[in-house]
Amino acid sequence: QQQVKQSPQSLIVQKGGISIINCAYENTAFDYFPWYQQFPGKGPALLIAIRPDVSEKKEGRFTISFNKSAKQFSLHIMDSQPGDSATYFCAALNYGQNFVFGPGTRLSVLP
Amino acid sequence: DTGVSQDPRHKITKRGQNVTFRCDPISEHNRLYWYRQTLGQGPEFLTYFQNEAQLEKSRLLSDRFSAERPKGSFSTLEIQRTEQGDSAMYLCASSSQGGAVTEAFFGQGTRLTVV
Numbered sequence: 001q002q003q004v005k006q007s008p009q010s011l012i013v014q015k016g017g018i019s020i021i022n023c024a025y026e027n028t029a030f031d032y033f034p035w036y037q038q039f040p041g042k043g044p045a046l047l048i049a050i051r052p053d054v055s056e057k058k059e060g061r062f063t064i065s066f067n068k069s070a071k072q073f074s075l076h077i078m079d080s081q082p083g084d085s086a087t088y089f090c091a092a093l094n095y096g097q098n099f100v101f102g103p104g105t106r107l108s109v110l111p
Numbered sequence: 112d113t114g115v116s117q118d119p120r121h122k123i124t125k126r127g128q129n130v131t132f133r134c135d136p137i138s139e140h141n142r143l144y145w146y147r148q149t150l151g152q153g154p155e156f157l158t159y160f161q162n163e164a165q166l167e168k169s170r171l172l173s174d175r176f177s178a179e180r181p182k183g184s185f186s187t188l189e190i191q192r193t194e195q196g197d198s199a200m201y202l203c204a205s206s207s208q209g210g211a212v213t214e215a216f217f218g219q220g221t222r223l224t225v226v
Contacts, residue, residue, distance in 0.1 A: 044154065045217070
């Protein structure tokens with residue numbers, strides 16, 4: 001029940017395209033959902049986060065869509081750029097406990 | 112630099128040796144997490160502290176692993192009698208837990224190689 005599922009495992013997108021990564025969870029006690037971006041050899045960097053009382057949050061080219069009833073949330077990267085090529089992790093937090101991470105999606109944006 | 116700092120960045124050790132890693136969180140953050148990440152995988156939770164209290168430990172944290180956070184500031188993670196399976200990136204993160212959750216920020220990690 002603590003698991004967060006993430007898909008796809010890898011994604012190839014043309015420059016200027018939209019990258020979409022999906023996550024799903026089971027534990028309804030999760031109440032905070034961040035996305036992290038990680039480049040090789042670096043620690044994960046917080047990208048954007050959402051709480052379940054909001055259905056969408058946008059920051060620049062990055063948007064989180066959240067469907068509480070389906071227990072799913074997704075990251076959309078608009079106008080994808082080669083510099084966005086990285087591994088993306090969704091995560092979920094049960095307040096008072098620890099963050100649970102998805103297995104990651106390796107995104108490659110072709111020039 | 113006001114981010115999460117980890118030291119060392121890289122550590123190579125022989126099997127059976129003890130190693131210790133240090134994490135300095137963002138100064139106003141009262142919660143500190145340790146995670147382990149192997150190649151191609153997401154971070155796996157090891158343990159976390161609220162101030163100086165260690166509130167939860169994962170079953171991944173065998174008795175060879177110990178973590179401390181004296182005075183609720185920096186934290187250390189020690190691995191005794193290292194094994195090749197301990198080779199991984201060890202990540203530290205900090206956040207401020209109060210009335211509402213705030214973001215957790217990660218350090219650059221310590222990459223451990225056990226030979």
